[in-house]
Amino acid sequence: MPYADVNGMSLYFEEHGTSEDTVPPLVLLHGGFGAGEMFQPLLAAGLGEGRRVITVDLQAHGRTPDVVGRPMSMEAMADDVAGLVKELGLPAVDVLGYSLGAGTAARLAVQHPDLVHRVVLVSMPARREGWFPGVRAQMDAMHEGAADALKQSPMYELYERLAPRPEDWPVLVEKVASMNRRDYDWTEELSGVTAPVLLVFADADGISPAHMVEFYGLLGGGHKDPGWDGADRPASRLAVIPGATHYDLMFSPLLVPVVRSFL
Known part of the structure; x- marks a missing residue:
């Protein structure tokens, strides 16, 4: 199995497809309690067509073991992904992340813009208050004690099947819960990101529509008419997928064409 030794951990990754040297590889980062294999339906739908695609199992997820004594944070996981990119000798990559993976991708763009x-x-x-209050309340209430109840979920089935130590499930639950309770505001840092960014949300997301617009504004979008020829159109884009929620957005048939158009 392909592992990379980065930042004191064995990071599991898989490679799919091939591409010309002029096309950057695409790195895919899963959501909380997920794994890289969750992108298989999107790859089957053509997301990575004509590209070298790299899926990553983030810290303590999937086939990547936990790092004892290291709290989970999107900042640290961004450094892990950067280490993998360098280990593979890649000058720069395109990156797509969902939920937890999106936060990791955002931090990668902030902390390692050259990659x-x-x-x-x-x-x-872009900041924790962008989640609806009810979502934040659920995050605040989550703790290690929820591990047993979550064993009835598809998330645990995936973890039990892939993890090198399935008995560490409560550790993962506690680390994700601790990370989700942490307050953050990345608006100032994200406003300085120079790479083009595609923001994708569901029209019934756990994130408020007002924050979606605010986030797009941080990236230079929504400030003026781009002109009849689109000359003043921002490099970044905003997509709101209809008929979707935070929990099923990755299964929307509209996602792949939106992403491929941007890439």
């Missing part, structure tokens, strides 16, 4: 060509952020706010 990022284009960025797709699916259903993740």
Whole structure:
């Protein structure tokens, strides 16, 4: 199995497809309690057609073991992904992340701008208050004790099947819960990202529509008419997928064409 030794951990990744040297590889980053294999339906639908695609199992997820004593954070996981990109000898990549993976992708663009060509952020706010209050309340209430109840979920089925130590499930739950309770505001840093960014949200997301527009504004969008020829159109884009929620957005048949158009 392909592992990369980065930042004191064995990071699991898989490679799919091939591409010309002029086309940057596409790195895919899953959501919380997920794994890289969750992108298989999107790859089957043509997301990575004509590209070298790299899926990553982030810290303590999927086949990547946890790092004992290291809290989970999107900043640290962004450094892990940067380490993988360098280990593979890639000058720059396109990156798509969903939820937790989108936060990691955003931090990659902030912390390692030289490694990022284009960025797709699916259903993740620029600051914690972008989530609806009810979502934040659920995050605040989550703790290690929820591990047993979550064993009835598809998330645990995936973890039990892939994890090198399935008995570490409560550790993952606690680390994700601790990370989700942490307040953050990346608006100032994200406004300085130079790579083009595609923001993708569901029309019934856990993130408020007002914040979607605010986030797009941070990236230079929505400030003026682009002109009849589109000359003043911003490099970044905003997509709102109809008929979707935060929880099923990745299964929308509209997602792949939107992302491929941007990439």
